[in-house]
Amino acid sequence: MPGQNNLKIVFYDPSGRGGVTQYTYQLAESLARKGSNVTVITTEDYELKHLKRSFKIYVPFTKSWIKSFLNTIFSLLQRKNVGHIDNPNISNIYNSLKQQKSTVNSFLEYSRLWIIWIKIIIFLFLRNTHILHFQWLTDRKNTFYFMKLLKFLRFNIVYTVHDLLPHENYSSNDQSMFKRIYHISDKIIVHSNSSKKEMIDLFKIDPKKVYIIPHGSFDVFYTDRNITKDTAREKIGIAKEKKVILFFGSIRKYKGLEYLVSSFQKIKKELDNVLLLIVGSIHNENNEDFKFYSNLIDLISHEDDIICLNKYIPFEDINSYFLASDLVVLPYIKTYTSGILLAAYAAGRPAIVTDTGALREVVDVGKSGFVVPPKDVNALAQTIIKTLKDADKMVEMGIHAKYLSETMYSWDNIALRTLNVYQS
Numbered sequence: 001m002p003g004q005n006n007l008k009i010v011f012y013d014p015s016g017r018g019g020v021t022q023y024t025y026q027l028a029e030s031l032a033r034k035g036s037n038v039t040v041i042t043t044e045d046y047e048l049k050h051l052k053r054s055f056k057i058y059v060p061f062t063k064s065w066i067k068s069f070l071n072t073i074f075s076l077l078q079r080k081n082v083g084h085i086d087n088p089n090i091s092n093i094y095n096s097l098k099q100q101k102s103t104v105n106s107f108l109e110y111s112r113l114w115i116i117w118i119k120i121i122i123f124l125f126l127r128n129t130h131i132l133h134f135q136w137l138t139d140r141k142n143t144f145y146f147m148k149l150l151k152f153l154r155f156n157i158v159y160t161v162h163d164l165l166p167h168e169n170y171s172s173n174d175q176s177m178f179k180r181i182y183h184i185s186d187k188i189i190v191h192s193n194s195s196k197k198e199m200i201d202l203f204k205i206d207p208k209k210v211y212i213i214p215h216g217s218f219d220v221f222y223t224d225r226n227i228t229k230d231t232a233r234e235k236i237g238i239a240k241e242k243k244v245i246l247f248f249g250s251i252r253k254y255k256g257l258e259y260l261v262s263s264f265q266k267i268k269k270e271l272d273n274v275l276l277l278i279v280g281s282i283h284n285e286n287n288e289d290f291k292f293y294s295n296l297i298d299l300i301s302h303e304d305d306i307i308c309l310n311k312y313i314p315f316e317d318i319n320s321y322f323l324a325s326d327l328v329v330l331p332y333i334k335t336y337t338s339g340i341l342l343a344a345y346a347a348g349r350p351a352i353v354t355d356t357g358a359l360r361e362v363v364d365v366g367k368s369g370f371v372v373p374p375k376d377v378n379a380l381a382q383t384i385i386k387t388l389k390d391a392d393k394m395v396e397m398g399i400h401a402k403y404l405s406e407t408m409y410s411w412d413n414i415a416l417r418t419l420n421v422y423q424s
Contacts, residue, residue: 007036007422008127012120013135014061016043019249019339020162022315024135026220028055030415039127041120047315051220058123060116113139117146124155131422134159134185140177147184158421159185160213163336164198167254169286179203187421191215191337192358211421214362216414217405218343221319232324238307242275243388246325246349248318249340251293251310252283256331256354256374261300263331263381268305270385278308279321322347326394327387332356333374345405350397352383362409368401 009031013024024040025048032038032054043061124132132155137143147157165178182188182203188210190196196210233240245264251257257278264276278300282293301308313321322328328344330353337358344351351369353359363369370387372379387394407413 007031007131007419008129009036009038009131009133009422010058010124010127010129011038011040011133011135013040013042014138015136016045016061017047017315020136021047022218022220023162023216023339025051025053026216026218026411027414027418029053030216030411031055031418034415034419036419037127041123058120060119060123110142113142117149121150121153124150125153129155131156131158133157135162137181140174140181144177144181144184147181151184157185158187158189160189161195161199162191164190164195164202167252167335168289175202185209187211187424189213189418189421192361194357194361195336211417211424213414213417213421214409215337215339215342215358216411217346217409218339219346219405219411221315221322221343222346224319227319227323229323232320235320236277236307236324238275238277238324239273242273243271244325244327245274245276245384245388246321246328246344247276247278247280247331248313248321248328248343249280249338250283250312251278251280251297253286253289254333254335256333257293258296259375259377259380260329260331261296261306262377263384264306266377266381267384267388271388274305274388276306277321277325278306279313281310281312318343319347322349325349327352327384329380329384330354330359331374331380332359335359342405342409345401345409348398348402350387350394350401352380352387354380364400364404366397368397368404 009028011024011028013021015021021042028038028040038055040055040057041061042057042059044059044063046057046059049057132150134147134157150157159181161182165175182199182205186209188199188205190199190210190212191214193212196207196212199205199210200207230240233242233244238244245260245267247257247260249255260276268274278297282290282297284290297308297310300306322343325347326349328340328349328351330338330340330351332338332354333356335357341351341353341359341362345368351363353363353369353371354374355371356374360371363371365371370383372383387397
């Protein structure tokens with residue numbers, strides 16, 4: 001393995017947008033500035049392509065025009081016959097077309113994925129890659145076989161496990177597949193002591209190959225110094241005198257939004273000029289959860305002291321919501337880590353989190369925020385009230401949060417620790 005400044009590192013992140021992509025960008029940028037040769041493998045819809053960067057990008061994940069063309073043909077045929085769906089013969093044809101479309105799409109996706117991976121392998125060989133660092137997996141089963149092929153070809157694999165298991169709806173087969181992926185990786189990075197312990201206990205992974213590196217600060221959101229609290233509030237339409245509680249990120253069951261909403265009913269009875277700002281789209285993988293949170297958002301959207309923005313927030317607009325807030329709340333039921341907390345710290349905002357995963361390890365209680373039990377509406381409400389009532393203390397906590405983001409959770413620190421994993 002060459003020295004730290006001569007490493008050729010390739011990050012694998014086919015997500016293209018969202019928290020993992022933003023994490024990968026900051027780590028890749030910091031490593032490149034330290035002299036490493038860094039490339040990020042991503043999609044053509046890479047949301048950060050407009051940002052200045054010291055690393056390269058390689059885009060093998062592009063839209064399949066063949067699949068789009070065939071889908072269009074199938075859709076036209078279905079539309080043509082939809083008016084005759086009651087006819088048994090037409091109905092059989094219609095159902096046959098649906099089945100054929102599903103079969104063709106599955107075949108195309110499987111074939112295309114392996115063509116992409118072969119292109120990636122050629123790219124890795126041409127670059128004489130030293131480290132292939134996985135940040136995100138799309139198709140776990142196929143990715144495992146891709147990893148096996150990479151190991152056969154003697155590539156070094158590092159995998160940052162942001163979530164040890166899916167937050168919802170996973171089977172024993174899913175857990176088994178994760179175990180196989182973790183075992184085949186040369187080195188594993190997790191973000192907390194609790195994640196390492198669970199990794200070792202649940203998946204029987206050799207402790208020597210599991211490294212703890214905390215999630216880095218999301219300071220990339222705040223490069224525009226002209227955006228202040230007042231300008232951010234003016235942009236969103238929030239009065240200066242409001243005490244703003246922010247819930248940010250995709251709305252999913254494990255994030256416990258309903259407990260924050262319930263606690264807010266108690267909070268506004270004791271505090272004047274308090275406002276709950278909910279920003280993020282409802283996750284739609286589970287129909288029951290989607291219906292529940294859609295109904296919840298519809299119900300509370302009519303209240304004057306709650307603002308709900310049910311949509312994905314583009315990278316350029318994220319900073320406004322954190323800077324407009326006084327306090328960021330993460331009422332999660334169970335999680336492994338969260339970039340939202342580090343985005344709050346980078347904005348200089350204190351946070352109230354629940355006692356789960358890495359969250360409790362990141363918060364300096366009474367200095368950068370507070371920790372409460374999950375699902376405890378009363379504890380959450382009283383802690384938020386206590387925090388918002390003491391404006392001076394809240395400012396102090398925000399300053400300490402900012403200090404942590406620039407020291408312990410700085411990307412210089414994260415990059416150096418990551419380089420040590422590569423060298424190990």
